[in-house]
Amino acid sequence: MSEIRYIISDLDGTLVDTFDANFQAYRTVFARHGLELTEAAYRRAFGLKIDDLCRELGFALDEETVKKIKTEKAECYPSFFRYLKCNTALLEFYRAFARQGGHLALVTTASRANVLRVLEHVGAGGLFEFVITGEEVVHGKPDPECFLLTRERWQAPTENILIFEDSDVGIMAAERAGLTAVRIGSSFYGN
Secondary structure, rough: OOOEEEEEEOOEEOOEOOOOOOOOHHHHHHHOOOOOOHHHHHHHHOOOOHHHHHHOOOOOOOHHHHHHHHHHHHHHHHHHHHEEHHHHHHHHHHEEEOOOOOEEEEEEOOHHHHHHHHHOOOOOOOOOOEOHHHOOOOOOOOOOOHHHHHHHHHHHOHHHHHEEOOOOHHHHHHOOOOOOOEEEOOHHHHO
């Protein structure tokens, strides 16, 4: 068995349960544009990049409106941080791994501004060597682009990398990148 020296973590649903905060922010912004967002519909589309999210929700929006929604959501998102739930057990594991010389990266399709604010809010600012966000990739998960980019930045052998993910699309992206993933389910939040 190979030694794990590199860990790639997803954010939403893995390190932090952001579902409720994201749902409230998107629901607020979509309502401003005359669109209704239900929790069930958002659950089906959770974790997708904004363009894919709007398509999955059946919202036929022009590019300018999508950009406006993205900006408005980023602006109001912190006002819903009271809904965030940190996976403290996983966060402590990451800290111990880093103290022992392990390498950590965070990979998510969320926007950089939102990601950095969430990390600061849960006390994980500065923990990761680097953060790859939706702005740095063309294709969201299940495309493996984000994981391949991370591996390339580290110049690390695939057998030394482990990914922590919660979603089917994230697990699929890891498999397509030829990397091993551990699924983090809601039971990991029992801390």
